[in-house]
Amino acid sequence: MFNLLLTNIEMSALINSSIISLAVSFFSLSISLFLAISLSFVRIPGRRLFSFLLLIPLLIPPYLHAFSWMHLVMFLRDYKLLGPLSNFGIDLLNSIPGIIAILTLAYFPISFFIIRQAVKNIPQELIDAAIQVAKPAKVLKRIVIPAILPASLTAALLTFIFTFITFDVPAFLGKNVFITQIFKSFTFTGEVPQALYLSIIPVFIVGAIWVILLFLVGEKPLFSLSSRQKNTPFAIRQPLPLTVFIFFLIAFIFFLSTLLPLGVLQIKNLLYEKVPFSTASSLGVITNTLSISLVSSVCIILFSTFVYFIFYRKRLGRIFFLSLLALPPITYGILFIYLFNRPSFNSIYSTPLLLIIAYCLRFAPLVCELLFTHRQQINPQYFESARLVYAQSWRKPRQTWRMLQMIVLPLYLPVLFLAWMFSFWLVATELPITLLVQPPGFQTIITRLFIVLHYGAEELMSLMTLALLSISLFPILTVYFFFRIDKKNDQ
Amino acid sequence: MDSVCMLNTMNQGKKLGLKLFYLVLATFALLAIFTFSSFTTSQNEVVVYVSHDQDYAQPILEAFEKDTGIKVKAVFDTEASKTVGLTNRLIAEKNNPQADLFWNNEVVRTIQLKKEGILDVYRPRNYDKLNSLYKDSEGYWTGFAARARVLIVNTDLLDKTNRPGSLEDLTKPLFAGQVTLADPRFGTTGSHVAALYALWGKEKTENFFKALKKNGLDIVSSNGQTRDKVVAGTKRIGFTDTDDVNDALIKKDPVVMIYPDQKDGQVGTLVIPNTAMLIKGAKHADNAKKLIDYLISDKTESALAFAKSAQMPLLPGVDRPGNVPSVSSIKPLAVGWEEIYKNLKPAISFFEKNILQ
Numbered sequence: 001m002f003n004l005l006l007t008n009i010e011m012s013a014l015i016n017s018s019i020i021s022l023a024v025s026f027f028s029l030s031i032s033l034f035l036a037i038s039l040s041f042v043r044i045p046g047r048r049l050f051s052f053l054l055l056i057p058l059l060i061p062p063y064l065h066a067f068s069w070m071h072l073v074m075f076l077r078d079y080k081l082l083g084p085l086s087n088f089g090i091d092l093l094n095s096i097p098g099i100i101a102i103l104t105l106a107y108f109p110i111s112f113f114i115i116r117q118a119v120k121n122i123p124q125e126l127i128d129a130a131i132q133v134a135k136p137a138k139v140l141k142r143i144v145i146p147a148i149l150p151a152s153l154t155a156a157l158l159t160f161i162f163t164f165i166t167f168d169v170p171a172f173l174g175k176n177v178f179i180t181q182i183f184k185s186f187t188f189t190g191e192v193p194q195a196l197y198l199s200i201i202p203v204f205i206v207g208a209i210w211v212i213l214l215f216l217v218g219e220k221p222l223f224s225l226s227s228r229q230k231n232t233p234f235a236i237r238q239p240l241p242l243t244v245f246i247f248f249l250i251a252f253i254f255f256l257s258t259l260l261p262l263g264v265l266q267i268k269n270l271l272y273e274k275v276p277f278s279t280a281s282s283l284g285v286i287t288n289t290l291s292i293s294l295v296s297s298v299c300i301i302l303f304s305t306f307v308y309f310i311f312y313r314k315r316l317g318r319i320f321f322l323s324l325l326a327l328p329p330i331t332y333g334i335l336f337i338y339l340f341n342r343p344s345f346n347s348i349y350s351t352p353l354l355l356i357i358a359y360c361l362r363f364a365p366l367v368c369e370l371l372f373t374h375r376q377q378i379n380p381q382y383f384e385s386a387r388l389v390y391a392q393s394w395r396k397p398r399q400t401w402r403m404l405q406m407i408v409l410p411l412y413l414p415v416l417f418l419a420w421m422f423s424f425w426l427v428a429t430e431l432p433i434t435l436l437v438q439p440p441g442f443q444t445i446i447t448r449l450f451i452v453l454h455y456g457a458e459e460l461m462s463l464m465t466l467a468l469l470s471i472s473l474f475p476i477l478t479v480y481f482f483f484r485i486d487k488k489n490d491q
Numbered sequence: 492m493d494s495v496c497m498l499n500t501m502n503q504g505k506k507l508g509l510k511l512f513y514l515v516l517a518t519f520a521l522l523a524i525f526t527f528s529s530f531t532t533s534q535n536e537v538v539v540y541v542s543h544d545q546d547y548a549q550p551i552l553e554a555f556e557k558d559t560g561i562k563v564k565a566v567f568d569t570e571a572s573k574t575v576g577l578t579n580r581l582i583a584e585k586n587n588p589q590a591d592l593f594w595n596n597e598v599v600r601t602i603q604l605k606k607e608g609i610l611d612v613y614r615p616r617n618y619d620k621l622n623s624l625y626k627d628s629e630g631y632w633t634g635f636a637a638r639a640r641v642l643i644v645n646t647d648l649l650d651k652t653n654r655p656g657s658l659e660d661l662t663k664p665l666f667a668g669q670v671t672l673a674d675p676r677f678g679t680t681g682s683h684v685a686a687l688y689a690l691w692g693k694e695k696t697e698n699f700f701k702a703l704k705k706n707g708l709d710i711v712s713s714n715g716q717t718r719d720k721v722v723a724g725t726k727r728i729g730f731t732d733t734d735d736v737n738d739a740l741i742k743k744d745p746v747v748m749i750y751p752d753q754k755d756g757q758v759g760t761l762v763i764p765n766t767a768m769l770i771k772g773a774k775h776a777d778n779a780k781k782l783i784d785y786l787i788s789d790k791t792e793s794a795l796a797f798a799k800s801a802q803m804p805l806l807p808g809v810d811r812p813g814n815v816p817s818v819s820s821i822k823p824l825a826v827g828w829e830e831i832y833k834n835l836k837p838a839i840s841f842f843e844k845n846i847l848q
Contacts, residue, residue, distance in 0.1 A: 009843045074723050090725060171674075171712035176847060184676045184839075186579055298518040330579075337583035350538075350589055431569075435576050440538045440564035440589070450569040451545045 010181050010198065017178040020099055020170065021163040025111075025156040027104040032111035032155060035250060036148075037140065040119045044247045050254065051116060055109045057257040058425060059469050061449065062106040066169045068261040069093060069102060094173050102173075103163050105257040110162065111155035118151030119144065153213055157206070161326050164202055178202070182328050199331035207323035214315065262465060289428060289444040290471055292352055296359040297423035301416060303360040304367035312368040321365040332362060333436030350439050358437050359427050366426075367419045374415040428472050445471070536562040537778035538589060540577045543596040543765055544734075547800045554794075555785045561778050566590070581609055581770070588772045591779035594765065594786065598634070599682045601766045602832040605631045611771040613780055615787040617806055624823060625764045625805050634764030635787045636795040636802040638733040639821055640683050641760065642749040643718055648727045655728060657752045658687075661703060668707030669727040673714045675842050679732055680714070681835060683761050684842065688834035689826045690758055697841055704846050722746055732763070734800040740814075741799060750821055759822035764805060765795075 006014065035054060039047045057065075073089040092098050122144060130139045167179035178198070185195030311317040336358050340349055348354055431446050438447065449464045541548045545567040552563045568577045578600045581593060585607065595601050604610055605627070614630040625634035644654050655661055661670050675681040687696045700708075709726055711717055717729035718736060722744045736748040752758045767786045773779050785791060792804035796811035803818040804811055811817075 007843075009848055012848060074725075172716065174709075174711055180676075295518055298514070334579060334583050337580060341584050341587045341589070343587055346587070349587075435569060436580055438566060440540075440566045443567070447567070447569060448545075451567060 009176070010178070013176045013178045013181045014201070016096065016170070016175055017164055020096060020103065020175075020177065021160045023100040024103045024107060024163040025160045027100065028108040028111045028159045029115075029152060029156045031104065031108045031253065032115045033152065035112050035253065036115040036119050037144070038246050038250060039116065041136070041140070042243060042246055044243065044250065050250055053254055053258065054112055054250075056469065057106055057261075058109045059429060059472055060106070060258070060261050060465055061168075061429065061431075061446070062103060062166060063168045063172060063450075064265075064465055065102045065106050065257075065261045066093075066172050068264040072260070072264050096175060099170050099173050099175055102169055103166065105261075106169075107159050107162055108257065110159050111152075114151050114155040114158070115148055118148040122147045150213075157209055157213060158325075160209075161202075161206055164206075164326060165328050179328055179330075183330060186330060186334070196331065199328050202326040202328070203323050206326035207319060210319050210322050214319065266463070266466075285443050285445055285448050286467065286471060288442055289446070289468070292355060292444060293424050293428040293472070295352075296356045296427045297420050299356050300360050300363050300367055300423040300427075301420050304364040304371065304419070307364050308368045308371045312372055318369070318372065321368060325365050329362075329430075329432035330436070333358070333433045336361075336433070336437055352439060352442060354437050354439065355434065355442075358433050359423075359430065362430075362433060363423055363426050367423060370415050370419045370422075371412070374412065425472055428468060535560065535778070536564060537775045537782050538564045538566075538591045539594055539779075539782060540566045540568075540581065540590045540592075541594045542568045542577055542600075543594055544800065547795060547798050548594065550798075551786070551791055551794060554790075555782055558785075559781060561781065563782070578603065582607055585609055588770045588774075590770050591773035591775045592770055592783060593768050595768070596765050597679055597682060597763050598632075598766055598828045599685070599832050599835055601632045601768060602828055604768070606832075609771060611769045611773070611776075613769040613783060615767070615780075615784045617784075617787045620806055621787075622805065624762070624827070632766045632768040633783070633787050634766050635805055636792050636800075637762050637764040637805055637818060638800070638802050639750060639760050639762045639823075640679065640730065641733055641736060642751050643721045643729045643731050643736045643739070644747050644749055645721050645724055645727045645745060646747050647745045648724055654747070654749060655751070656749065656754070657757055659699065661728065662699065662706055664706070666706065666728060668709075670703065670706070671709040671711055671717050671720050671726040671729045672703075673717050673731070674710055674712055674847070676839050678714060679761075679763055680730065681839055682763065682831055683730065685831045685834040685838040686761050686824050686826050688838045689830040690824060693837070696838070697845070700842070700846055708846070710847060718746075734802065737799060737801040737814075753822050757822070759824045762803075762818060762821060762823040765802070 035050075038044065039051055044050070070090075070093060073093055077087070077089065093102075126143060126147075127139065130143050134142070165179055167177055167183065170177040171180060178201075182195050182198045185191040185198060307321070312321060336354075340354060340357070342349075348357070428444075429446055431450060434444060434447055438444075445464055445468045449468070452464070539552065541552075548567070549565070552565055555561070556563050566577065566580075577593070577595075581588075581590060581604060584590070588609075593601075593604070601610075610631045612630040615633055618626060618630070618633055621634065625637065626632070642655060653665065655663075655666065660666070673680040675684045684696070684700075687699070691699070709720070711720060714731040714735045715738075717731040718739055720726045721729045722739050733748065736746065739746045740748070751760050753760070765786075767783045769776065769779055769783060787806075789804075789806055789809045792802075792806055793810045795802040796804055796809065796815045801812070801815050803815055803821075805818055
């Protein structure tokens with residue numbers, strides 16, 4: 001049996017996790033609001049490029065962020081560049097504020113992307129009317145901020161979920177978090193029921209927050225990855241020095257979140273270790289990663305579309321599925337094994353099919369939410385007209401298919417592409433579930449990356465992150481140009 | 492509604508439908524190729540779960556494949572899963588085992604699997620040549636290629652005269668705030684603490700760790716991180732394993748390895764073998780037995796001794812390099828693994844309540 005009440009250490013771990021998650025959500029939101037508004041309303045050179053580049057931190061394992069910062073601080077200490085603050089730097093990194101800073105740099109792109117798209121979705125007419133009677137700053141305060149509030153709250157909650165289920169960075173920096181307690185409970189067979197009970201707690205917390213969120217925003221779309229605006233609705237004119245300052249601030253954020261974690265260990269590798277790239281990976285591992293990410297992401301889209309039409313459109317279905325995102329991956333993996341490891345499923349269990357099914361179930365809630373909010377933003381007249389055109393024919397199934405092909409598909413294509421891209425990235429960087437259900441003889445870059453971690457081979461880890469980045473970009477760009485997903489395809 | 496806009500949308504839809512059809516077709520063709528080879532399982536293969544580091548284990552498995560022609564399909568564990576990933580997987584798969592054998596890099600989780608009824612009895616060819624400390628008396632598991640729990644000391648920060656020779660030295664004021672240890676809830680540190688519980692008894696062990704905590708004991712997430720902190724000079728002394736220290740010695744980092752408590756009257760140190768075991772209900776049991784025989788052999792132990800992991804052969808007369816001591820030259824902790832396993836949960840519980848908070 002297990003205790004319903006948490007022990008002191010479990011409560012302390014839950015408090016640590018909550019504080020870290022809330023703080024990371026808050027700071028990510030702040031950075032994202034600044035970035036989204038600056039990149040939307042200030043004429044900065046390279047705006048579109050920055051919008052893309054600021055998503056790259058999502059591909060870098062948070063562990064690598066922590067490693068790189070630790071190496072940098074130790075390097076500065078060894079060469080006495082920090083002076084009397086040397087040991088303070090290391091102590092700061094090994095504290096809760098240090099963990100918050102690192103996870104903020106790792107996860108702020110989630111908030112940034114959602115908020116940026118929300119800004120671009122504000123109706124142009126609204127902005128045009130407001131700008132006639134008010135200054136840009138007031139328009140930002142009275143129109144833009146309230147309009148993007150639902151998306152901001154969703155962005156904060158998603159960042160909260162991702163941070164809550166992260167344990168490797170807090171463990172590396174010496175802090176006990178709730179997921180570590182769940183891991184520990186799984187190590188003793190007698191405590192598995194306790195582990196399962198602990199796993200449900202974050203689901204309930206997140207479920208409660210979703211209920212409050214949906215109550216607050218009603219039927220307004222929580223977020224969307226498609227966008228209406230292609231041009232800057234209005235530009236805030238400001239002194240050139242301020243524009244330059246904002247530009248360099250954005251560049252600095254990019255440097256801290258992307259160039260630094262990738263660069264520190266690469267430089268160390270070049271100067272001291274000279275580890276050849278060929279040792280980082282192999283063709284088999286790269287092929288596995290590409291294949292599983294590509295196939296799984298397409299399957300996730302197909303599965304999510306099915307789930308969306310059957311369950312997701314009801315409010316209870318939405319809350320239930322979104323809350324499942326907070327279930328710790330280790331619990332998910334173990335439940336999956338119990339569910340599918342049966343003789344009748346043998347032909348699936350020991351093949352990559354099992355991984356694909358696991359990814360579909362794990363990431364479907366995110367994709368369903370994208371489809372749901374996108375549907376709310378489509379002009380309903382399109383569907384009304386289409387129904388009128390196709391309703392008269394006696395060949396109903398064929399006409400329904402034609403309506404889907406001619407009308408629904410083009411309207412959903414942008415969100416389907418973006419959802420596929422997100423799914424691709426999520427699958428390519430997924431570790432805990434992969435470790436538990438990967439078939440024998442199968443390995444991906446991310447599992448290989450964490451294996452080499454044990455040897456203190458941070459340089460190899462950094463090289464493999466670059467490999468992961470390159471692999472992820474290639475198919476995304478290929479599909480982007482194949483389907484010519486561009487301004488013309490948006491409504 | 493704008494009819495031109497509607498017409499454009501419909502035209503796009505026709506082209507899009509075809510493109511999407513090609514994409515989905517390509518995806519499922521890839522899926523079929525991807526999984527086809529997995530569907531065609533053969534009897535001449537063996538599935539092994541491996542907790543030992545992949546870079547050391549893989550050459551051994553590849554050599555076995557080459558020598559016997561039996562295809563090896565391996566699942567490796569990572570530091571991130573805290574060595575419990577594969578154990579949990581084996582327990583979850585109990586009713587329909589997928590693995591044929593398990594190559595673990597320690598013993599306590601092996602005992603847990605034995606208690607869970609996951610293992611089957613198999614005594615390999617060289618079983619009788621091994622010391623009873625490194626094998627199961629009933630034949631459920633067999634040890635090979637061991638490492639030991641040691642102290643890693645930064646030589647730039649601690650000269651020879653001030654270095655500790657025993658675990659109990661670490662409570663001295665001289666080492667205040669300078670000792671680091673991995674979280675015992677995962678990995679070999681837990682086994683070490685449990686072994687002390689078994690040997691010293693509850694009271695002495697708890698007083699020792701409370702004194703360490705009072706002396707500023709630092710807890711980190713892994714043995715690798717213990718090593719890294721001592722190498723970086725952030726701490727001067729760490730508890731870790733021989734293979735972690737060897738990584739640093741090969742890189743010529745300013746550290747030295749000390750086997751604690753080796754003098755007369757002292758308790759010795761924990762020697763932790765790799766363990767190989769047959770899974771009950773294995774689909775390729777004969778091949779699994781061949782692989783276990785291969786692992787518990789002179790050739791494998793010598794290869795692991797000469798590798799970066801520098802692990803000590805347990806079989807007599809195995810060729811090893813100069814930096815790898817003979818296991819008989821090390822005074823081991825005289826406590827059985829079943830006893831260590833029994834004390835693991837109370838040890839971890841004590842640590843959680845008194846040291847980690």
